[in-house]
Amino acid sequence: MRILIVDDDPVARRILEDAVGGLGHTVHVAHDGREAWDLLSHEPVDVLMTDWVMPEMDGLELCQRVRARTDAPFMYVMLVTERSTTDDVVDGIMAGANDFLTKPYERAELRARLHAAQRVVELERSLAERVHELESALSEVATLRRLLPICMYCHSIRNEKQVWDEIEEYLRDHANADCTHSICPTCYDHRVRPMLDEMKSEQKAS
Amino acid sequence: MPTEDPETVLNLRRLEESAGGDRSLMLELISLYLADSDAKLPGLLAAADETELHRMGRVAHGLKGSSAAMGCEEAARAFRVVEEMGRAGETHGLDGAVRDAQAAWRRACERLRSLAA
Numbered sequence: 310m311r312i313l314i315v316d317d318d319p320v321a322r323r324i325l326e327d328a329v330g331g332l333g334h335t336v337h338v339a340h341d342g343r344e345a346w347d348l349l350s351h352e353p354v355d356v357l358m359t360d361w362v363m364p365e366m367d368g369l370e371l372c373q374r375v376r377a378r379t380d381a382p383f384m385y386v387m388l389v390t391e392r393s394t395t396d397d398v399v400d401g402i403m404a405g406a407n408d409f410l411t412k413p414y415e416r417a418e419l420r421a422r423l424h425a426a427q428r429v430v431e432l433e434r435s436l437a438e439r440v441h442e443l444e445s446a447l448s449e450v451a452t453l454r455r456l457l458p459i460c461m462y463c464h465s466i467r468n469e470k471q472v473w474d475e476i477e478e479y480l481r482d483h484a485n486a487d488c489t490h491s492i493c494p495t496c497y498d499h500r501v502r503p504m505l506d507e508m509k510s511e512q513k514a515s
Numbered sequence: 516m517p518t519e520d521p522e523t524v525l526n527l528r529r530l531e532e533s534a535g536g537d538r539s540l541m542l543e544l545i546s547l548y549l550a551d552s553d554a555k556l557p558g559l560l561a562a563a564d565e566t567e568l569h570r571m572g573r574v575a576h577g578l579k580g581s582s583a584a585m586g587c588e589e590a591a592r593a594f595r596v597v598e599e600m601g602r603a604g605e606t607h608g609l610d611g612a613v614r615d616a617q618a619a620w621r622r623a624c625e626r627l628r629s630l631a632a
Contacts, residue, residue, distance in 0.1 A: 317577070318551070318577055318580055318581050319547050319551050319581075320544055320547050320548050320551060320581040320584055320585065321580060321581060321584055323540075323543065323544060323547060324533045324534075324544065324584055327534075327535060327537070327540055328535060331535060362573065362576050362577075364573075391576070391579065391580050391583070412580055412583065412584060413529060413532075413533065413583045413584045415532060416532065416535055
């Protein structure tokens with residue numbers, strides 16, 4: 310996974326960087342919430358591991374900002390902090406954190422929590438792919454719905470029941486529109502006028 | 516009186532766990548901690564002196580965290596007391612708490628230096 314570690318304390322940062330990197334993950338590092346936020350604008354990250362108390366922007370605000378992004382893929386957020394009271398946990402989760410890791414921690418616990426994070430990240434990723442596939446399928450259906458199968462000779466239209474309707478009937482049923490029966494100028498010139506001329510000629514002849 | 520139990524001054528098992536059993540990382544962490552805490556402590560003392568309790572609490576919070584990660588339990592506990600006094604706006608006994616923290620930190624640094632030597 311691509312993991313961003315945010316901590317203003319160099320000791321805590323180095324310990325986490327070594328432990329996470331040792332598990333085979335790609336590690337990015339930021340020194341505070343502001344730097345992390347800037348980095349997130351151009352670096353795709355699967356898991357954000359952030360300290361809570363930091364200068365500039367603290368971990369809670371960073372969580373809130375991450376969750377407020379509507380156009381970004383899912384990111385798992387873990388608060389890595391000394392704060393661990395019930396109120397802290399509630400505040401952290403309400404701000405958007407998925408998990409808590411209390412400092413100082415054992416590497417085995419970190420490994421287990423990252424394992425859980427990976428499951429959620431993979432699930433979210435597969436869900437996002439399915440949603441994308443469904444959206445594409447829906448868009449295809451919508452496109453097909455806009456295509457009317459119309460007879461090139463008589464202009465009847467095939468409806469959803471696979472029955473051929475006359476165009477007036479189809480429009481009445483689907484567009485709630487009634488048709489008047491007028492004659493357009495082209496048809497008047499090409500069809501009606503010749504008929505009228507023929508009738509006049511017949512009258513003269515008789 | 517602050518405790519001088521060697522195990523609480525420096526919990527070696529904690530430090531080894533933080534370093535993942537890697538001696539070279541442990542030495543790197545010791546060097547980082549000594550430099551960082553040495554740079555931060557004057558800020559804590561100054562904030563306490565000026566009764567800037569919020570600032571003092573923030574610095575103490577950072578020193579508490581790094582001390583705990585290094586296994587310097589006595590120092591971590593002493594910095595925690597200072598942090599809580601800063602958060603609560605408590606000035607009664609503040610000088611003593613800051614002195615205790617500084618003394619615990621010195622003992623921890625001494626142990627870390629001897630470990631790294």
